[in-house]
Amino acid sequence: MSKLVAYFSATGTTARVADELARAIGADLFEIMPEQPYTAADLDWRDKDSRSSHEMDDESCRPAVVGSVENMAAYDTVFVGFPIWWYVEPRIVDTFLEAYDFSGKTIIPFATSGSSGLGKAPQRMATLAPGATVLEGRMLNGNPGAEELRAWAESIC
Ligand SMILES: Cc1cc2nc3c(=O)[nH]c(=O)nc-3n(C[C@H](O)[C@H](O)[C@H](O)COP(=O)(O)O)c2cc1C
DSSP, X not given: OEEEEEEOXXXXXXXXXXXXXXXXXXXXXXXXXESSOOOTTTTOTTOTTSHHHHHHHXXXXXXXXXXXXXXXXXXXXXXXXXXXXXXXXXXXXXXXXXXXXXXXXXXXXEEEOSSOOOTTHHHHHHHXXXXXXXXXXXXXXXXXXXXXXXXXXXXXX
């Protein structure tokens, strides 16, 4: 059984960490890519009318994802990375979680942010992936290196 690092990244920060993590632990990498890319205006959290504000205001919003993981059954551990949006995971991460059967798998959240922690994201993610074990996960701000990422991954799975 092998590991997958799946991530969403609107501006590249989480992408860099996800890439480093996947290389450090020899995992496959999958980008949760929005069908409609986010523009700078979409990401303006100060604008109540921006796309991201609308999405985060609506718990049932599920932005469409391009493509899918080919063989999810092959993975026993799935790291799921994202930027913190309004203290939780962006809704597109919820789209990803609802698209697969994660039962029996371990999900490990990780995130980047301006300063917030993971908040209620792991608990929310657990409700969206019934039957999975969702670990507490970790913030990965500050460009952690391969050694640190490998040590962290080995300590939990
Ligand atoms: C819509 C939106 C909401 C955000 N909300 C938070 C937040 O609640 N707390 C925080 O510390 N950072 C917040 N941020 C900042 C991002 O979490 C941070 O810049 C992250 O590293 C971006 O990752 P990315 O480049 O992979 O998209 C927000 C950013 C956006 C665009």
